[in-house]
Every structure is written in structure tokens, then in C-alpha cells.
Amino acid sequence: MTVEARRRPRDRRAHILAAAAHRFWSDGYHRVSMAAIAADVGIGASALYRHFRGKEELLLTVLDAQLTAIEALDGDFTAALTAFTLEHREFGVLWEREAGHLPEADRRALRHRLRGLAERVAAPLEAQAELRSWAILSVLDSPSHHHTDLDHGRFADILRAAVRAVAAAPLPDAVPVPSAPRPAGLHPVSRREALLAVAARLFAERGYPSVGLDDIGAAAGIAGPSVYHHFPSKIEVLAAALNRGNEALWLGLHRALARATDAADALDRLVAHYTDFAAENAAIVGILVTEVIHLPEERRQDFRRAQRDYLAEWVELLRRDDAGLPEAEARVRVHAAISLVNSLSRIHHLRVVPGHPARTAALARAVLHS
Incomplete structure (x- = not known):
């Protein structure tokens, strides 16, 4: 094998993140091993650990990378976000279902960034802007929760x-x-x-x-x-x-x-x-x-x-x-x-x-x- 053939591809980290995102989305974080992700990328587990210390760091990096890509969208934000969510259907489920595996400080930082996205969506809206902005984000997030095959x-x-x-x-x-607080009930x-x-x-x-x-x-x-x-x-x-x-x-x-x-x-x-x-x-x-x-x-x-x-x-x-x-x-x-x-x-x-x-x-x- 030549030196050129053995050379590590420049985009290996991106391949790892894509494979991890899909695995976590389809199988669930708790069922996915680092070895399985490494196999999906065609590398050994030891090579994967050179990039990430463990599964928790890998999950955090996946969420951070996708949020960073969303934050970088320009032009008509909701139109750009629509296209992004159809290309990256994992994000919604990974945030809602798997973020609990991350330390609280990391979850808090991600929540803050999500609020920033909601504020960005709310900016051009008028009445009930905050409610509508979160509703819009949930609509655009909905493809993450199903596998409907459509053009x-x-x-x-x-x-x-x-x-x-x-x-x-x-x-x-x-x-x-109401003037009086709602009773707690029995x-x-x-x-x-x-x-x-x-x-x-x-x-x-x-x-x-x-x-x-x-x-x-x-x-x-x-x-x-x-x-x-x-x-x-x-x-x-x-x-x-x-x-x-x-x-x-x-x-x-x-x-x-x-x-x-x-x-x-x-x-x-x-x-x-x-x-x-x-x-x-x-x-x-x-x-x-x-x-x-x-x-x-x-x-x-x-x-x-x-x-x-x-x-x-x-x-x-x-x-x-x-x-x-x-x-x-x-x-x-x-x-x-x-x-x-x-x-x-x-x-x-x-x-x-x-x-x-x-x-x-x-x-x-x-x-x-x-």
C-alpha cells in the first residue's frame, strides 16, 4: 500500500460526526458503542479515540456542530433552516431525547443557543412573537421525528x-x-x-x-x-x-x-x-x-x-x-x-x-x- 493510500482523509472528523449523528438518532445513544461508530466510518476504535475521548464528548460535538451550522445560516433564516433540517434530520431528536446524557453546564449552554435561534425567528413576527417562534421551530424540527419519504x-x-x-x-x-391562584388539586x-x-x-x-x-x-x-x-x-x-x-x-x-x-x-x-x-x-x-x-x-x-x-x-x-x-x-x-x-x-x-x-x-x- 502506498503512503498516499494510507493517508488519513482530511474530512475524517466530519465523517465521524455524520456517522455518530445517524447512529444516535436511529438506535439511541444508550445502544450505540464507539466501536460501532468507528466501524461505520471504516476505522478502528483506537483511531476514533484519537478524535474523541468518549461517547459523551462525541454527542456534545455533534450537537455543537449542527447548532453552529444553523447559527451560520444567512439570508431568509426560516427558508435556510427548512433546507438544513431536511438534510440533517437528526438534530431535533438528539436534543430532545439524548441531551440528558450531557453534563448540566453543557445542556444549559445549548439551551441558551436554542433560545437565540427562537429570538432570531421571532424578530420579524408581530403578535405573540415568542409563542409563534417556538411553534415555527417545532414545525421545522418535526422531520426529525418521522421517516416519511417525500421529494x-x-x-x-x-x-x-x-x-x-x-x-x-x-x-x-x-x-x-385569575385573581386567586389555581388550587393544586387532590x-x-x-x-x-x-x-x-x-x-x-x-x-x-x-x-x-x-x-x-x-x-x-x-x-x-x-x-x-x-x-x-x-x-x-x-x-x-x-x-x-x-x-x-x-x-x-x-x-x-x-x-x-x-x-x-x-x-x-x-x-x-x-x-x-x-x-x-x-x-x-x-x-x-x-x-x-x-x-x-x-x-x-x-x-x-x-x-x-x-x-x-x-x-x-x-x-x-x-x-x-x-x-x-x-x-x-x-x-x-x-x-x-x-x-x-x-x-x-x-x-x-x-x-x-x-x-x-x-x-x-x-x-x-x-x-x-x-
Whole structure:
């Protein structure tokens, strides 16, 4: 072999980052080894460690590199960001699902930069600019959460139309802040329910791998051994919490269908239910978005199938209401609308503003009908 053939390619670091981003996105950070990433690039693990000290540093570098590329976009920022997100569909999932593996200081720095992007999107907007800016970012981030195969040009057209709809959609007037604070409400006496509620919150805040059964028991005020009387393992807690959310969404869908006069009415009712559910159950929505990947393979596939079936109901209603709309294009709109609701429900300072669910629902409807 000649010296030229053995020479290290100049763009090896870029190849490593691209391979790592795809692996983390498709398989989940916790399932990916440095050896697997090295093999994808065609190098040995020792060569990979010359570039990165470990998987955590590699994940941070992937997120930093993609954010840096986004920050460097010029011209029409949302148009440029649309093109970028279709070429780099990993970023949204990596931030939402995997950033919890990073040290808090690094996560805080990344969050600050994301707020900078939101401010950049908000600059040309008028009423409710902050709300609309985060909604726009969630729409542009939505391709990260699905694998719909569509011509990039048409895909970009749909996303740009959704962005315009979010920017222009009429929103309900702000609801006056009540003079008395909202009561905290009551809690069930069941220990199993207490454990589920606490587990959903902890999984959403810290990520499933960082939470132990003892953590859940302590947060619920239940002694460690007693936790095992209700759940034999942590994975059973996660499965129960995910099923609770999934079943609630299906019940809401059946109720919307049963009361609707036509497809448009059913879709409106479904948006209203989903938005109200997300606003009141942000932790459940969080784990539905980010933690399913931790289920064992067979259970994960069953759950993904149920999620796809639920989304298919939205797609069918939208196509009935918008005759001639191709299925793939309807799916892109539905994913964008649901991503918008999911995102806005988990931004605390927005979620606690009176009237937030109604405004979120109006934006989601605008995306569906963009």
C-alpha cells in the first residue's frame, strides 16, 4: 500500500460526526458503542479515540456542530433552516431525547443557543412573537421525528407553508389571569398511581437511564422494597406510564369520532383533546416523545405500531377534509402539527400562561390546513 493510500482523509472528523449523528438518532445513544461508530466510518476504535475521548464528548460535538451550522445560516433564516433540517434530520431528536446524557453546564449552554435561534425567528413576527417562534421551530424540527419519504422540494414547500400559517394564524385573545391562584388539586391515595405519576415526571426531566427505582420510590415517599410490590422492574414502570398516555390519547380519539358531524369537526375535536391533554400532562407527552426507545425490542415495536395507528387516524381525517391530498403530504402536516403541540406543552413559561391550550390548538389547526 502506498503512503498516499494510507493517508488519513482530511474530512475524517466530519465523517465521524455524520456517522455518530445517524447512529444516535436511529438506535439511541444508550445502544450505540464507539466501536460501532468507528466501524461505520471504516476505522478502528483506537483511531476514533484519537478524535474523541468518549461517547459523551462525541454527542456534545455533534450537537455543537449542527447548532453552529444553523447559527451560520444567512439570508431568509426560516427558508435556510427548512433546507438544513431536511438534510440533517437528526438534530431535533438528539436534543430532545439524548441531551440528558450531557453534563448540566453543557445542556444549559445549548439551551441558551436554542433560545437565540427562537429570538432570531421571532424578530420579524408581530403578535405573540415568542409563542409563534417556538411553534415555527417545532414545525421545522418535526422531520426529525418521522421517516416519511417525500421529494425534498415538495417536503420543503409543505414546511414553508406551515411556517407561514403559524406566522399569520389568528389567535384567541389572552385570558385574564385569575385573581386567586389555581388550587393544586387532590391526588389519588393509590401507591401505584403515586409511583406512576412521579416516574413520568422523573423520566421526562432526567431521562429513563438516569432514574432508578429507588429514586422513584423516594420521590413518591415510598420505601424502596415497597416499590417492588407494585412494579417488578423499572422497565415495567416505564411501560405502564407509556401505556397510560397512549390509552388516554386513543380514548380521546374515539370520543372525538363519536361526537363529530364530519371529518373537519372530528379533526378539530381531536386537536382540542390532544392539546388539552398535552398541556395537563407534559411529563407523559415528554416520555411518549423521548423514552419509548428504552423499551425492549418487541414491546417497543408494538408501541410504535400503536403510535403509527393513532397518527394514521389523523392523516385519514385530514385527507377526508382535504380531498385529493396525497397521504405522504398529509402525514408531514400531521407530524408538524403534533410536534408543535408536543413542543409548546413542554416549555414551562409558555404552558402556564392562561389560554395557552387554545392558542396552541389554533396554531396546530393552522398547520394542518396550511
